[in-house]
Amino acid sequence: MSLAKILPKRKGQLTRNAILDAALDLSCRNGLEGLTIGLLAERMQMSKSGVFAHFGSREDLQIAVIHEYHRRFQSEVFAPSILEERGLPRLKGMLKRWLERHTREIASGCIYISGAVEYDDRPGVIRDELVKMVMAWNAALLRAAKQAVECEHLLPGTDCEQLTFEARALVLALHHDARFLKESDAVERTERALNNLIAVHTAKAKPRAKVVRRTKSSSAHHHHPQP
């Protein structure tokens, strides 16, 4: 099917998507500040005004890139996890898919992480938009952790803010060690630490069952669903 046969509106949409794809790729590699209309036009073999026709300004383009990145992040990491059983299975699903996404991103980079450094000292709409997206994910993780406590899958006293802070720290270290230091074992170390972090907070038995100390620990194994 040639482009000419597609309705003009649809064709415009396809071109816009192709530009956005290229812009996302460039932003992951060079940072959002490294994204220029000139570079993008060159990559797309279009004129600068052709790019401007789809994105009013460089800033609009940068914001479109952030939203597209977020859309993909949501559909890869968040959406499939929210379908999992509430509590530990969902929390583990989110962490697992997050780790998988970052493992794939070792080659290309993550605009949430590079953006955090690019914009930590640079106020404006790009920074605000990035913070909003990162905060949304942090809140989703925190919500999942709190639900896991409510479901009695995690221990009742678990400090969920602390737990998710530590989980996020590990993902930052994965990105740092794998991309900057080229450490080959960064994924494995991150996975081990995340598993351990969850394990130390995992309830061994339902608190409601009033388990007496020194009960046979093997009896507790089926008390919470395993993902």
Next chain:
Amino acid sequence: MSLAKILPKRKGQLTRNAILDAALDLSCRNGLEGLTIGLLAERMQMSKSGVFAHFGSREDLQIAVIHEYHRRFQSEVFAPSILEERGLPRLKGMLKRWLERHTREIASGCIYISGAVEYDDRPGVIRDELVKMVMAWNAALLRAAKQAVECEHLLPGTDCEQLTFEARALVLALHHDARFLKESDAVERTERALNNLIAVHTAKAKPRAKVVRRTKSSSAHHHHPQP
């Protein structure tokens, strides 16, 4: 004492130091890639050629900035810690001073962390130099952790690579949350997690003493030196 009274060589050194100071400050705020001879000349109220007279090229200047940053890092964090008792006191001293330095750097930024993102995809001498400095610190931390195991302050089976990976992760998260997300409790969370990380690996008693399980734990308290 006027500058004119100082020997010319000394005066040149003072100017060079002042330029380096300004360059370091600019690099922390705008990144090493944001450091230009033009910006620096403006800040110093000098001509560009005046700056070039002290640093042959922009790249030489960037490398001088990295070395100066490293020198300060070493003298603030590493040097006082190495004077502490080998083992846990030294490891804890390194982590404590590292945390303190990052707490001060919340306002200004850290070129090791911003540089990691700026240069993860950009090969060259600046990247190589940065990696060398970061690796030197990682190696120092790892050495201190291994010595703490040798001194029987940390548990014999401690995976020191994993422990230092997790400690470094927390410092990355501190930088991220405090500077980008403006989270007010990032320092406190980092400190809590670092203390906990060390605590879970801390030996409760000398392994050589062949402590039988269910021994009164209070008897173990004075077995290792407290920093």
